[in-house]
Amino acid sequence: MSIQKELLTQSYDFTLPSELIATHPAHPRDHAKLLVYNRADNTITHTYFYELENFLPQECALIFNDTKVIKARLFGKKTSGGKIELLINRALNAHDVNVYIRGRVKTGSELYFDAALKAVVKELREDGSRIVNFYRNEALLRFEELLPIIETIGHIPLPPYINREDNEEDANEYQSVFAKEEGAVAAPTASLHFTPEQHKRITQKFKHAYVTLHVGSGTFKPVEAEVITQHPMHSEYYAISQEAKELLDSKTPILCVGTTSTRTVEYYAKHGKKTAGEANLFLHPHNQPSRVNHLLTNFHLPKSTLLMLVASFIGLEKTQELYAEAIKKRYRFYSYGDAMLIL
Numbered sequence: 001m002s003i004q005k006e007l008l009t010q011s012y013d014f015t016l017p018s019e020l021i022a023t024h025p026a027h028p029r030d031h032a033k034l035l036v037y038n039r040a041d042n043t044i045t046h047t048y049f050y051e052l053e054n055f056l057p058q059e060c061a062l063i064f065n066d067t068k069v070i071k072a073r074l075f076g077k078k079t080s081g082g083k084i085e086l087l088i089n090r091a092l093n094a095h096d097v098n099v100y101i102r103g104r105v106k107t108g109s110e111l112y113f114d115a116a117l118k119a120v121v122k123e124l125r126e127d128g129s130r131i132v133n134f135y136r137n138e139a140l141l142r143f144e145e146l147l148p149i150i151e152t153i154g155h156i157p158l159p160p161y162i163n164r165e166d167n168e169e170d171a172n173e174y175q176s177v178f179a180k181e182e183g184a185v186a187a188p189t190a191s192l193h194f195t196p197e198q199h200k201r202i203t204q205k206f207k208h209a210y211v212t213l214h215v216g217s218g219t220f221k222p223v224e225a226e227v228i229t230q231h232p233m234h235s236e237y238y239a240i241s242q243e244a245k246e247l248l249d250s251k252t253p254i255l256c257v258g259t260t261s262t263r264t265v266e267y268y269a270k271h272g273k274k275t276a277g278e279a280n281l282f283l284h285p286h287n288q289p290s291r292v293n294h295l296l297t298n299f300h301l302p303k304s305t306l307l308m309l310v311a312s313f314i315g316l317e318k319t320q321e322l323y324a325e326a327i328k329k330r331y332r333f334y335s336y337g338d339a340m341l342i343l
Contacts, residue, residue, distance in 0.1 A: 006285040006316040009223045009231075013302045014323055022336035023162050025173045030195045033331050033338040037322055039314065040343070044322070046329060049193040049339055052296075053202050057343065060253040060294060061207035063244060065188040065261040067214050068179035070147060071154030073166075076113035078103070084111050086119060087157055088150070089129060089185060090216050090237065091143040096122065098129050100217065105130065114153040117146075147182050157185050159220055159335050161301070174335070183214035183237065189298045189335045190258035207252060209244035213237070213260045213279065222303040228284055233305065235280040238264045245275055248291060255294035259306050262292050283312040295342040299326055299333040313342050 005011050026032040030050040037044055045055070056062075072088035085102040092098055099119075105111070109121040116136050123131035134141045136149065156166040156174050166174075176191035177199055194202075202208075218234025225231045240248070248254065248265060256262040267279035269291035282305055283289060295313055300306040311319040322340065331338040 003227060006311065007227050007229060009226055009228050009303055011316055011320075012223070012228075012304070012307050012311070014320070014327075016302070016327065016333055020327065020330065020333050020337075021161055022332035022334055022338075023164060024169075025192065025336045026332075026338075028195055029173075029177075029193050030198050032193050033329075035322065035326055035329075035331065035338070035340045036343065037314065037318075037340065038343045044325060050198065052193075052198070052341070053205065055341055055343065056202070056206060056255065057253060057294065060255045061209065061247045062202065062255050062257055063247070063261045063265055063292075064176075064178060064191060064208065064210050064257045065213050065215075065264065066176075066178055066180040066210040067184040067188060067212050067260070068182045069156065069175055069184045069187050070182050071150050071171075072157040072185040073155040074113050074117075074150065074153065075155070076111050076117075076119075078105070079110050079112075086111060086113075086132075087185065087217065089218075090214065091183070092131065094142045095133050095140060096131050097134065097143060097146070098125075099132050100128065101130050115149055117149055117153065157217070159186065161334055162336070178210070180210075181212045181214075181239075183212075185217050186215040186219050187335060188213070188215060188258040188260040189337075190296045190339055192336070193339055207247065209247050210241055211244050211261055211264045212239045212241075213264045215260050219260075219306065220301065220304070222301065223305060223308070228282075228308055229286065231282065231305065233280045233282040235278045236260075236263075237277075238267065238279045239276040240264065240268055245273075249273075253293040254291060255296065256292045257296050259295075259297055259300075259309050262289065262295060262297075262309065265292050266290065282308070284308040285311050285316055288312045296339060297342070298335065298337055298339055299323065299331060301334065310340075310342070
């Protein structure tokens with residue numbers, strides 16, 4: 001029996017000219033392009049992000065992800081003096097932190113960083129990640145005690161495809177203007193387009209609420225299984241505010257700003273309405289959204305779960321068509337790229 005096309009990972013592959021990968025943000029933020037696709041009349045409109053409110057359905061409520069990107073990339077040395085690079089992925093509990101380390105380590109390895117910070121490797125995981133504990137002056141640190149230290153010595157963890165070192169601009173630009181809850185190692189990128197003025201205008205005009213999903217580095221991991229349903233979906237911490245819960249429990253149409261708030265809302269809707277925990281929801285054409293009506297998002301990597309999430313709203317063929325149109329019209333792709341609104 002042949003497998004349906006929308007379940008084959010290969011169906012989500014496409015060729016992107018390298019010059020369309022955005023390596024720097026638009027200035028001002030809201031001058032990114034915006035592709036508006038209206039499912040009701042099957043129309044495509046090409047505009048700019050600063051025109052967003054002209055397209056938002058009057059009755060809808062917006063859900064934003066208020067996670068804040070931490071300076072998760074650390075450069076240090078091993079006991080031998082060899083250089084090491086560590087990327088914090090997520091806190092597992094108060095003391096155990098899941099990380100990726102560039103450089104060979106073993107259980108018990110000690111890694112030294114500026115500001116008297118030390119990491120000790122506790123466990124090597126089969127997926128390539130490591131579990132470490134952080135210390136300062138031999139005192140074991142809780143994750144919340146680690147955050148102000150890495151704010152001073154760490155680097156913004158730009159996605160690998162940006163292919164450059166972070167700079168001072170990124171500390172502001174790779175962060176939404178409403179970022180609040182520290183814990184993400186990747187930005188909820190659809191949020192990056194809002195200027196303070198536009199965010200204020202829209203939130204004064206539309207019902208809205210905030211959820212938190214601490215985006216992990218797994219968000220960039222391509223699907224390697226031949227069939228998408230065999231992909232082990234990564235898990236991320238989420239929390240839903242009381243205001244968000246009330247909106248989600250109402251009949252109000254929901255527009256999610258980004259794939260991360262979409263995953264949060266849909267996990268809540270499909271898994272017993274828990275307001276905090278671990279979300280590992282994989283949305284695709286055979287697991288469609290049940291609560292989110294509209295989506296604002298960027299243009300995503302080939303074979304990524306984010307691209308499959310877009311297809312869960314509009315189907316594989318329409319996703320392929322819109323991406324071909326975006327490439328033809330020279331839209332900029334990925335984290336610092338342009339946006340798409342699905343109505």
